Amino acid sequence: MSEASxxxxxxxxxxxxxxxxxxxxxxxxxxxxxxxxxxxRPIPNPLLQGLRKDEAAITPxxxxxxxxxxxxxxxxxxxxxxxxxxxxxxxxxLDVDPHSVRLGPGAPDRAYYNGTVMQEGxxxxxxxxxxxxxxxxGFMQVPARLxxxxxxxxxxxxxxxxxxxxxAGAVARETLKLAAALxxxxxxxxLSTENGAVLLPDGRRLAYTTLASRAATIExxxxxxxxxxxxxxxxxxxxxxxxILAKSTGTEMYGIxxxxxxxxxxTVRANPxxxxxxxxxxxxxxxxxxxxxxxxxxxxxxxxxxxxxWRAFRAAEALDIEWEPGPYPASxxxxxxxxxxxxxxxxxxxxxRNDGDVDAALEDGEIISAEYxxxxxxxxxxxxxxxxxxxxDARVDIWTGTQIPNFxxxxxxxxTRIDRDDVHIHVQPMGGxxxxxxxxxxxxxxxxxxxxxxxxxxxxxxxxxxxMTHDYPRxxxxxxxxxxxxxxxxxxxxxxxxxxSIAASWFGRLMMPLPGPDVMIIAGAFDQPFAxxxxxxxxxxxxxxxxxxxxxxxxxxxxxxxxxxxxxxxxHAAGADPLEERIRLCHHEPSRKVLEAVGEMSGxxxxxxxxxxxxxxxYTFSFGVPCAEIVEVTNTxxxxxxxxxxxxxxxxxxxxxxxxxxxxxxxxxxxxGHAMNCELTYENHAPVQTNFHRYRAMRFYQAPExxxxxxxxxxxxxGIGEPPVPPAAPALGNAIFAATGQRIRELPFDKHxxxx
Amino acid sequence: xxxxxxxxxxDVDVEAEMPLLWVLRDELGITGPKYxxxxxxxxxxxxxxxxxxxxxxxxxxxxxxxxxxTIEGLGQPDALHAVQSAWVEHQVSQCGYCQSGQIMTAASxxxxxxxxxxxxxxxxMTANLCRCGTYPRIRAAIKTAAAALRDE
Ligand code: FES
Ligand code: FES
Numbered sequence: 001m002s003e004a005s006x007x008x009x010x011x012x013x014x015x016x017x018x019x020x021x022x023x024x025x026x027x028x029x030x031x032x033x034x035x036x037x038x039x040x041r042p043i044p045n046p047l048l049q050g051l052r053k054d055e056a057a058i059t060p061x062x063x064x065x066x067x068x069x070x071x072x073x074x075x076x077x078x079x080x081x082x083x084x085x086x087x088x089x090x091x092x093x094l095d096v097d098p099h100s101v102r103l104g105p106g107a108p109d110r111a112y113y114n115g116t117v118m119q120e121g122x123x124x125x126x127x128x129x130x131x132x133x134x135x136x137x138g139f140m141q142v143p144a145r146l147x148x149x150x151x152x153x154x155x156x157x158x159x160x161x162x163x164x165x166x167x168a169g170a171v172a173r174e175t176l177k178l179a180a181a182l183x184x185x186x187x188x189x190x191l192s193t194e195n196g197a198v199l200l201p202d203g204r205r206l207a208y209t210t211l212a213s214r215a216a217t218i219e220x221x222x223x224x225x226x227x228x229x230x231x232x233x234x235x236x237x238x239x240x241x242x243x244i245l246a247k248s249t250g251t252e253m254y255g256i257x258x259x260x261x262x263x264x265x266x267t268v269r270a271n272p273x274x275x276x277x278x279x280x281x282x283x284x285x286x287x288x289x290x291x292x293x294x295x296x297x298x299x300x301x302x303x304x305x306x307x308x309x310w311r312a313f314r315a316a317e318a319l320d321i322e323w324e325p326g327p328y329p330a331s332x333x334x335x336x337x338x339x340x341x342x343x344x345x346x347x348x349x350x351x352x353r354n355d356g357d358v359d360a361a362l363e364d365g366e367i368i369s370a371e372y373x374x375x376x377x378x379x380x381x382x383x384x385x386x387x388x389x390x391x392x393d394a395r396v397d398i399w400t401g402t403q404i405p406n407f408x409x410x411x412x413x414x415x416t417r418i419d420r421d422d423v424h425i426h427v428q429p430m431g432g433x434x435x436x437x438x439x440x441x442x443x444x445x446x447x448x449x450x451x452x453x454x455x456x457x458x459x460x461x462x463x464x465x466x467x468m469t470h471d472y473p474r475x476x477x478x479x480x481x482x483x484x485x486x487x488x489x490x491x492x493x494x495x496x497x498x499x500x501s502i503a504a505s506w507f508g509r510l511m512m513p514l515p516g517p518d519v520m521i522i523a524g525a526f527d528q529p530f531a532x533x534x535x536x537x538x539x540x541x542x543x544x545x546x547x548x549x550x551x552x553x554x555x556x557x558x559x560x561x562x563x564x565x566x567x568x569x570x571x572h573a574a575g576a577d578p579l580e581e582r583i584r585l586c587h588h589e590p591s592r593k594v595l596e597a598v599g600e601m602s603g604x605x606x607x608x609x610x611x612x613x614x615x616x617x618x619y620t621f622s623f624g625v626p627c628a629e630i631v632e633v634t635n636t637x638x639x640x641x642x643x644x645x646x647x648x649x650x651x652x653x654x655x656x657x658x659x660x661x662x663x664x665x666x667x668x669x670x671x672x673g674h675a676m677n678c679e680l681t682y683e684n685h686a687p688v689q690t691n692f693h694r695y696r697a698m699r700f701y702q703a704p705e706x707x708x709x710x711x712x713x714x715x716x717x718x719g720i721g722e723p724p725v726p727p728a729a730p731a732l733g734n735a736i737f738a739a740t741g742q743r744i745r746e747l748p749f750d751k752h753x754x755x756x
Numbered sequence: 757x758x759x760x761x762x763x764x765x766x767d768v769d770v771e772a773e774m775p776l777l778w779v780l781r782d783e784l785g786i787t788g789p790k791y792x793x794x795x796x797x798x799x800x801x802x803x804x805x806x807x808x809x810x811x812x813x814x815x816x817x818x819x820x821x822x823x824x825x826t827i828e829g830l831g832q833p834d835a836l837h838a839v840q841s842a843w844v845e846h847q848v849s850q851c852g853y854c855q856s857g858q859i860m861t862a863a864s865x866x867x868x869x870x871x872x873x874x875x876x877x878x879x880x881m882t883a884n885l886c887r888c889g890t891y892p893r894i895r896a897a898i899k900t901a902a903a904a905l906r907d908e
Contacts, residue, residue, distance in 0.1 A: 078851060244844055247855055248843040248849060250788025250789075250855075250856040251833060252852050254853060256787075256790070256791065308778060309782050382851070382885065464792065464795065665889060666850055669891065691794075697887070699882050703892060706892055
């Protein structure tokens with residue numbers, strides 16, 4: 001078992017204190033006592049401020065006025081359909097049509113805290129539901145709430161919001177009914193609700209909008225019962241996404257599409273050696289170009305303000321710039337050198353799994369060993385980073401797609417010396433993110449430009465080149481694994497895995513680095529529910545190099561590949577069946593069931609599918625979700641072709657089946673595509689891959705048929721945005737091995753084999 | 757110079773080499789076509805010129821002879837083109853950012869080839885990148901749209 005449960009015996013006080021320190025130091029500046037008090041105090045309702053008399057704010061998630069009902073969906077939608085899911089959760093209890101009410105993300109506020117996102121930072125596997133694990137996870141809610149983090153990430157939207165939004169909907173409904181009862185002098189028990197109205201016993205309908213002002217004058221009814229699953233109309237049913245019409249007609253307005261009166265267009269060129277300064281620049285040619293209105297020196301770079309984005313791009317290209325060298329090794333070769341020398345005792349970051357006696361077992365048997373590598377990867381959402389900013393004397397307005405509106409407020413308040421409350425963030429629909437918008441450099445650049453052109457809206461758009469070369473990528477990872485087999489079984493598994501700390505890098509930019517071990521270095525490896533008799537996972541912290549960030553499925557995106565492929569190697573060495581042995585080793589019931597499910601779906605009877613064909617199975621537990629995948633490939637004359645993929649995942653409850661299937665297929669394609677052919681390599685401190693011709697990922701003709709099954713055996717509801725990603729690369733690697741006999745231990749695979 | 761977009765004729769005062777995409781987006785405020793790469797690598801900017809799908813981010817506006825149609829001209833939320841209806845029915849979009857381009861490419865394909873094979877669909881759609889991985893639903897939607905158009 002993991003170290004967490006080992007240490008259970010050693011006394012709870014010490015353990016809790018260490019956990020607090022680990023996750024809390026960035027946020028428990030004033031100490032835990034204050035935090036607990038502050039957290040127990042109700043958070044003021046943000047919608048109560050600035051409300052007109054005829055508006056009633058029933059909870060922070062529902063707003064009703066004479067014009068209509070607005071559902072506030074505070075978790076950002078990067079494309080995964082979370083606005084729609086949130087709207088349906090509210091509507092399930094409130095009895096409104098989610099397609100006919102207004103939806104809005106709301107202004108960022110402390111009441112929209114996200115307790116779930118921080119749980120993944122806890123060094124306790126999510127399947128470990130011992131009292132300690134529960135305590136630690138519960139405890140993590142305190143700092144998140146204190147910080148007022150309104151953050152979208154970690155596949156947390158649905159788990160965090162499932163009860164919250166339904167309760168909000170129910171409170172709103174019951175309060176409106178009470179208002180109607182008082183208005184009409186009838187018993188509230190005789191009232192019901194339907195499609196935005198309260199139904200009276202005589203058959204009349206009172207629209208919610210007409211009850212709004214009355215409802216505002218009474219105490220909200222908070223003692224509400226949620227509807228039982230049998231009564232649900234939206235949850236678990238095939239529903240239409242609220243944004244699907246706009247997104248099929250080109251009428252969805254993304255941040256990049258915004259146009260304001262008097263707006264100017266801008267772009268930047270910043271040092272691709274991230275964090276290093278501008279040495280000198282010559283803008284004489286750029287200034288002469290048509291449409292260029294201003295050249296602004298910004299932090300680590302230069303911005304062009306023009307009357308058209310393309311003219312700004314062209315002028316930016318015409319700048320003659322010299323950069324200071326980046327503050328990290330110049331080339332990929334040097335970076336790999338730094339990583340491969342990082343696996344030393346001094347750099348040991350964590351050893352949260354240490355079962356049996358690994359050293360003794362390794363001495364006993366014939367050691368099988370391997371080294372695995374994964375590269376830096378860019379997020380590269382299809383909409384390049386952009387922001388529209390207007391800076392006035394005492395007010396800043398920012399329109400942008402972001403997952404971290406509260407941090408932007410803090411950072412912009414610091415930069416502009418304008419009060420935090422006067423920094424207004426208008427969150428825009430996003431053309432993808434995959435973790436990219438957990439950073440805000442692009443927004444701060446736009447603010448710098450707008451400060452130089454006050455009272456004028458500035459739309460700053462990055463070129464694709466700027467976007468690719470200024471990402472905070474997924475870190476590269478190096479794993480050294482050793483193991484033994486005995487009597488046809490896996491006997492020992494010892495993994496040393498090294499990466500830069502995402503927590504240190506990312507939190508360093510957001511507020512301050514988090515001390516203590518970084519679970520992301522080992523996520524997807526230390527927390528796998530396998531009962532291997534001798535089983536150890538040690539994390540090593542590589543030196544900080546390129547600043548790194550969270551990329552769809554974070555640490556598990558690399559460790560999932562390393563951990564599962566080496567397990568596959570051991571299973572082959574043992575002469576066991578890859579699927580059977582994984583099932584035998586697995587001690588977590590919902591995980592066994594997903595493995596059994598993909599076996600049944602694919603008609604598994606071994607990895608071979610005949611000449612030049614093969615299939616691989618892989619399994620990763622991440623974000624609380626067990627996910628198993630089987631990939632079938634053919635080794636054709638033109639290279640490896642991925643024929644078909646079977647996926648099973650358990651999220652406890654599937655709230656939106658249509659969207660679930662989309663997220664799983666999309667996650668599989670994301671995982672496979674990057675494993676096939678994507679990497680960021682560095683020369684002169686900058687990525688070589690500047691556009692999609694060198695960062696291709698999966699293209700339409702390569703997309704396999706994907707068969708998805710959702711299971712609901714897990715004990716609680718979980719998100720599905722990330723868990724399908726980690727098993728995709730290892731399932732492909734294991735399939736390539738089955739079809740060709742070639743074991744590829746480095747991503748992307750196309751460094752070693754061709755794809756059709 | 758004059759430019760006809762979605763049936764309306766505009767006078768635009770821009771460099772002949774300005775790509776059509778930026779004339780549409782920043783000069784005319786037609787934002788259905790998206791900027792994704794600027795290098796002809798993603799297809800997010802796909803529009804029709806005389807009914808044929810073209811990559812507008814690398815097409816100088818001065819070289820255009822004929823009529824430009826963007827996603828806004830293909831159909832509207834209350835008057836969907838058959839391809840758009842199929843996109844709604846299959847709930848293709850995730851972030852949706854690539855989908856204007858995907859839809860314009862698919863509409864042009866079906867206009868020229870009402871009953872494309874899987875290989876023909878592959879060939880046509882490969883120019884369009886989707887970072888969210890909506891390819892399986894795009895394929896299904898194209899088949900639905902093809903059947904609907906053949907029935908018309
Ligand atoms: S923006 Fe035109 S192909 Fe990418
Ligand atoms: S739906 Fe997001 S890029 Fe295609």
